[in-house]
Amino acid sequence: MTKKALFIDPGRCIGCQACVAACRECDSHPGKSMIHLDYPDPGNSTAAAPTVCMHCSDPVAPCAQVCPTDAIPIDEQGIVGSASEELCIGCGNCVHACPFGVPKLDLVEMLQSKCDMCYDRTSQGKLPMCASVCPTDALFFGTQAELMQKRPGVQAVDIFGFGDETVRTNNAMVAPAGKNLDRIPGGYSREPDSRE
Amino acid sequence: MNDQPLDYSILPPDPGGARPTWDPSAAAAGLIATAVLALAIYSGSANLLHFDAALVGYTLATLFLAFGATYRLVTWSRSPAARRYLSKSRKALLPRPLGDGTLTASAREVTSTVLLQRFIAKRSRPRWLAHQGLFWGVILATLITFPLTFGWIHFRAVPGTGSGYYVYMMGVRAAHLDALSLLGWLTFHALDLASLLILSGGAYFLWHRWSTRGNSLTQLGRDLMPLLALMAISVTGLALTVSSVFMEGAWYQPLAFVHMCTVVLTLVWIPFGKFFHTLQRPAMAGVGLHKELGVQKGGVAQCVRCGEPVEGTIFLDDLKQTMGELGLGFGDWVETCPSCKRLERGAAYRNHVKEGYR
Incomplete structure (x- = not known):
């Protein structure tokens, strides 16, 4: 594989927040961290889950x-950038359409x-700063x-399932490595009707 | 994983880039817009009687601008998100029955977002001030030069006065002006004032680009060139005044040619790059008001997981429709707030991918 990418392993994350602090130092968004570090089960587990943009390629x-x-x-390599300052109207469409919950919206700016x-x-x-x-x-x-x-004992998966969609x-x-996975579950599995 | 070589380019991506495929109906709309403008120039200049042939380069560039800008606007408005918000924006801004406050709200929104651009002030006050300089400089220059170029406005000396002029608009005598009065001086030097506004704003942005490391790497080509184009127009325009006032017209002709080149290139460029935001943003001026009115009408949706407010119900319905039209089959996922999306994915990873991860 010649393609460079970020490989995320929440199982190894110790929740130290170094990535969050380093992200703030990036020249393209100084002082603002773009990475999300969530704690799925605070109080019961030390597990932490870092989220960076996955740069979706299909769709x-x-x-x-x-x-x-x-x-x-x-860009030509599929890297998805932050919104252009002169064009972004702050509507929030991107924030809610992202299946991974990545974009941030500054409601003041x-x-x-x-x-x-x-x-x-x-x-x-x-x-990248985080890595x-x-x-x-x-x-x-x-x-x-x-x-x-x-890390010979692992595999990388770049397909996510959101309900029936990938x-x-x-x-x-x-x-x-031994896990038989055709996709990583994205967390969205409920059928719309079942929520009524 | 897909096995594509990743060769990061230094050149930044171009937001709002033109759709690569040729669109015949958008081209037809562009041709119609060009024809309408050409007709307006012909009739407004009394069948080209008041049209200055020396300005034909500017006119041709403006006709191309009419074609290119219309083409881009049509192709842009085809995307489901743009089409939906263009319609919602227009409806939100359209005055409804007087007395219900919506006319005032529309006027306030347009003044705030289009004319005063308060959203920039919230990002940075110096940047806002500089942008206001650029904005009003360009508006002033546009309001003066386009009608002059098209022959819609022309001046005629008042016989026997020396400094008196009649101002004709669309062939009709509209005003009398004394070139030696304050109003006359301001009128004949309005383009110089516009140039100074643009140069002062442009100087700030130039300094800002140079002093911000991130910007200098990622926005050099896309941001710097339009800025330099505006400043080149202003500098060469001021040089014409300097030539006529202080140098007895020396170098005027070559300077006028260079000035025309800078203007023509910029006009032709408007539909394709950063300048296109001057059309896109005003077209979306009512989106904020639409969201505001939507919350008043439909209330706020709560996250299906945590119960916290997510967004206006009408906004989310709009988005779900947009996603459906785009074939994005996870539209109902928008009812979950971004934070809960991440937590749900984290939980799914812990439960189904790496069970030992506790």
């Missing part, structure tokens, strides 16, 4: 598709922002071959 970036002003850029894989850095061959400081490789940036060389992404999640 291509739902956030950009629902943007009424074409404000969200996608009426401006969306999101993880852009540290475009400034990765375009210069550097690691550069992660002490446990819960956020690993590199090729899949590099990941497998470092979303393919440029970044991937890490799963145990």
Whole structure:
């Protein structure tokens, strides 16, 4: 594999917040962290779940598709950027359409922002800020071959299931190698009718 | 995983980039807009009697602008999200029966978002001030130069006065002006004032681009070139005044040619790059008001997981329809707030992917 991507392994995340702090140092959004670090079961578990933009490739970036002003850029490599300042009207479509819950909306500035894989850095061959400081490789940036060389007991999965729908992404999640997975469950499995 | 080589480019992605496929009906709309403008120029200049042939380059560029901008507007408005919000924005801004406050609300929204651009002030006051300079400079220059170029406005000397002029609009004598009066001086130097407004705003943005490391890497090509284009127009325009006032017209002709080149290139460029936001944003000026009215009418939806407010019910219904039209089959997922989406995915990972992860 020659493609470089972020490989996310929540199982290795210790919730130290180093990625959150480092993200704030990125030149493209100084002072604002674009990464989400959630604690799924606080009080009962130390588990933590980092969320970066997965840069959806199929369907291509739902956030950009629902943007009424074409404000969200996608480059030739499929990297989905933050909304353009001159075009974003702060409507929030992208925030709610994203199946991963990634984009952030500043309601004062009426401006969306999101993880852009540290475009400034990765375009210069550097690691994204989060991956550069992660002490446990819960956020690993590199090729899949590099990941497998470092951690032979894992597999990378870049397909997510949301109900009957699947979303393919440029970044991937890490799963145990022996696990028979055709997709990573996205958390959305309920049928609309069952919620009534 | 898909096995595509990832070769990050330094060139930034271009938001709002033109749709790559040729659209014949959008081209037809563009041709109609061009024809209407050409007809308006012909009739407004008394069958080209008042049309200045020396300005034909500007006119041709403006005709191309009419085609390109209409083409882009039509293709842009085809996307489900844009089409829906263009319609909602227009409906929100349209005055309804007087006395219910919506006319005032519409006027306030347009003033705030289109004219004063208060959203920029909330991001940065210096940037807002600089943008206001650019905005009003361009508006002033546009209001003066387009009618002049089209022959819709022309001046005629008042015989025997030396400094007196009649101002004709669409062939009708509309005003009398003394070039030596304050009003006359302001009128004949309004483009200089516009240039100074643009240059002062542009100088700030130029400094800002240079001093912000992130911007200098990611927005150099896309942001800097339009800025330099506006500043080049202003500098060469001011140079014409300098030539005529202080240099007895020396270098006027070559300067006028260079000035025309900067204007023509910029006009032709408007539909394709950053300048297109000058049409997109005003077209969406009523979206904020639409959301506000939607919350008043339909209330706020609560997250199906945590019960916290998510967004206006009408807004979410709009979004679900948009997602349905786009073939995004997880439209009902919008009823879950972003935070709960992440937590649900985290729980699913713990339960189905890495069960030992506790």
